[in-house]
Amino acid sequence: MTFPVVGMVGGGQLARMTHEAGIPLGIRFKLLSDTPQDSAAQVVGDVVVGDYRDLDTLRAFARGCDVITFDHEHVPTEHLRALEADGIPVRPGPEALVHAQDKGVMRARLDAIGVPCPRHRIVTDPADVAAFAAEGDGFPVVLKTVRGGYDGKGVWVVDSAEEAAEPFRAGVPVLAEEKVDFVRELAANVVRSPHGQAVAYPVVESQQVNGVCDTVIAPAPGLDADLALRAEEMALNIAKELGVVGHLAVELFQTRDGRILVNELAMRPHNSGHWTMDGAITSQFANHVRAVLDLPLGDPRPRAPWTVMVNVLGGDYPDMYSAYLHCMARDPQLKIHMYGKDVKPGRKVGHVNTYGDDLDDVLERARHAAGYLRGTITE
């Protein structure tokens, strides 16, 4: 047998769902997980428990893998370079991944290749934040530590220089950005393989609640076809220019005046692509696996007119399994995806997908199920 071994660093739900998508391909899947209880570690056969920040651990794990890929973007760039020097393909590679790890590097590179972004620059202290505000339309200003933020963490919206002290306390460079007057958030998901084949999923609308993705609608309702095409082309261009291999999510602002600006990049399967598991011919996870193995990519087109994903966040109600009875009986077409994670308030512990011809119906079904699982809907 010559089936390859894919080494996945990180044991979260993205690794779990990538494993699920890899099973039909007959590939071997090897996991480096922080603990044996991590989401993916519960369901993968070949698990190494260890710390990805330790180069020796990473090197030992990578031995016997045909390619290394990631559940998250936290592996130090120098470690990835060391693996590459050892002859292990790392996908996406460190030169691409740094753009998803460091928002300062990302903004500089997008500027260089002419991709529209919110007005931005690195700021040094609260007084510099005030100067940045004065250079544009004033406060509010968005501040982000260039490394380590996600799901609203590491991001502050400040109304004055006085409020701007906190972001600088970590000692990490801070990026200031204009607060974009957006009508909604979109995401353009693309997948690219080492020899340069790429596919684009339809552009989706992503609705955030408290900085965390809540609902994704595929395709984005009412999106102008030209704008959709422009967003797909932009994402494909970023993937090509940055040398991305695997899945790239480009989070976008759609502005009131009809522009699209890049908010964030993620180089791995992404929450805005979870709808593809039940809504697309080939899921983002299956295509990520195909890309990192340099296999021809699968068809990214949708299977239904509308697909909706709603995240299931932890609430006050820990027993989500008993909620299955209601949810499954109410909607026999419902797709539940739970991650095997303990319920903690606000934690992403799963998502649901629904699809169909009528967007209102599809939305209602997904929201009801997610709310019932969380415990915010009880009837």
Next chain:
Amino acid sequence: MTFPVVGMVGGGQLARMTHEAGIPLGIRFKLLSDTPQDSAAQVVGDVVVGDYRDLDTLRAFARGCDVITFDHEHVPTEHLRALEADGIPVRPGPEALVHAQDKGVMRARLDAIGVPCPRHRIVTDPADVAAFAAEGDGFPVVLKTVRGGYDGKGVWVVDSAEEAAEPFRAGVPVLAEEKVDFVRELAANVVRSPHGQAVAYPVVESQQVNGVCDTVIAPAPGLDADLALRAEEMALNIAKELGVVGHLAVELFQTRDGRILVNELAMRPHNSGHWTMDGAITSQFANHVRAVLDLPLGDPRPRAPWTVMVNVLGGDYPDMYSAYLHCMARDPQLKIHMYGKDVKPGRKVGHVNTYGDDLDDVLERARHAAGYLRGTITE
């Protein structure tokens, strides 16, 4: 967390695909496998290597499982009764499963509940086979050992009493059946839960080559709606009368004179239901898991007008992975399902699914891919 543990006995591809279908439900999946290399054992986290024929092994495995289910029908009935006596739900239970284990018991029971079967009776020796032939339309006669046969093994078609010696050598009772003059084979797949909810998948056409399933077309082309309904009702009735929990496949002969006769029963996900993985709203594997957990069942309806499954058998060409390049590039909608099994001539090592609006196109794509993977098509 109150998510249940499903114990799966047997490490074949059915267990592998059941695990894949169980991951999104967040359930715990525990596997009893003959070896660590078995198809399912490669991809499951919690694997016990042991012999299911040993009651102590089975009992130790079952401890900590909320329910036991099966990849195959070979677990001795008395072992299953012992597990039930220990208080472990066994689904399907021994009283149902015996009908899939013993063709003599199956035929007697189907006769008793009025389900049409080929003419049949237990025969004692070659002379009795000649007598059985004389009671009907003469030779050829089909002989089957009542236990242990599958995929054409344990089945003989004999043209004379002289040819009928072989089946009696195993010392297992032998069932004689008329050789049915069928126009094609069909399969009616249903799933039933402990509290009696049941769903029926569309009736499919199953094409065999050398006694092994080769191609499944869903739904069966040109099947009269009344006949289809009758087949679904028959399968639902069998599931109810036999107390089946989980997936039941009823393999059928469609006769030249417009009748449907039951050929075989299988109480587990079945090759004739593999198309559901990509072609139905809820796959047979997902519904089997839901049934054994007594969860509400998922919608069994198809997602496309036509879905075709073709088995990938081992051929002379061991390196199936390198064939992915051609198959995936030629057909970006192709769904490959490989089982991680070593290639041996004639062995089922995977299957492909295709779906779409045009049956000829869907069939051609599936047959090309399966043939290319096997090595019988090289361009």
